Amino acid sequence: MAKGSEDAPVTIVEVSDYGCNHCKNFNVETAGLIEDLYVKPGQVKWVVMPYALGPQTAPAATAALCAAEQDRFFEYHRRLFDTQGDPDFMSAASFRQVAEDSGLDLEAFNACLQDNDYNNTVQENIMAATALGVNSTPTFFVNDMMIRGNQPLTSFQQQINAIVGVSDGG
Template sequence: MAKRRKKQQRKTNWLVIGAIVVGSILLLIGLTALAFQEPAQLDLGKYCQNNPENCVARGPADAAVTMVEVSDYGCPHCKNYNLDTAPILDAAYEGAPVRWVVLPFALPGQTGDYPTMATAVASLCANEQGAFWQFHPAAFKLMDTPALFNTREGWLLTAESLGLDMEAFSSCLDNNNYEDVIRANINAAQNAGISATPSFSINGEILRGNQPVDVFMQRIDSFLN
């Protein structure tokens, strides 16, 4: 009897140990899966819809397609998109249910600052006077003139050429009203999985880089058809 009890105790002990080991393995697997689980990505179209003061949009609010542009004013590929690709897309989808949105944004520099933050702020100052869509490509053109690029003089000359109220525009620059907006947009772009420019959110799907026009059109058409 004593031997039988000892045998049963050993069997019970092994079962307990086995259960602990299996439980530990399952817990480890669960924690590992959790650690490598990708966070849910933010839909920038919905972000701009919920925070209209943070974005600039044109086109019907109920459009079948919403394309959000994320560009940095010091990015050459962003310049190429705005000066070459964007006008072609505008013409191709004139009158179509497409909503064009820009998320004013700035990339971090090597020292952790945001070199083009002030130009992004200037674009929103122009937006106060309804001139964002004219100022936006013009700000990229300033890259052709290094002495004016990303400078107050360059923004003022651009604003003057667009016929803006210069006193109001200068006051907006001085007050720096929009830096918090740009920083919120930077966080939103990161939460959407964007770390480089130009990037685009087309109905929540991310398209990276200044792709050929056909690539943009194929993606847009897939939602229109």
């Protein structure tokens, strides 16, 4: 799931778990700033890898991928974090409510959820992330550089500026 210019010199991959409060905090506090400062101007391509630290949160990653079918992934992604802390936020009913709030076609979304279309994709994401050394969330890859944890904007700025500076100079 990606947004931003395909030609951007920097690609940031976000590996998040929808049950992780630090991932929520990152998305509330920092993701929007990076989007405004770097994604919209075309310097950064932002990629999200729906991931799950355990089986409890895997259904949320599957639901997010169902939203991606309707090109509403990022809207759903943000709203799903907003439901964190609700008693039933990992239930199908909650996923459907978020889908409704995100303006998704509910019939198609429900069919996708029921068919478990993306269970394997989530498992593949987990295996791929584990192979890259991910064992906590949020984890980011700024091009090849791994950043662990809910880091402030300045951490990303340092990496981005270093890469863009090298690109400009080279």
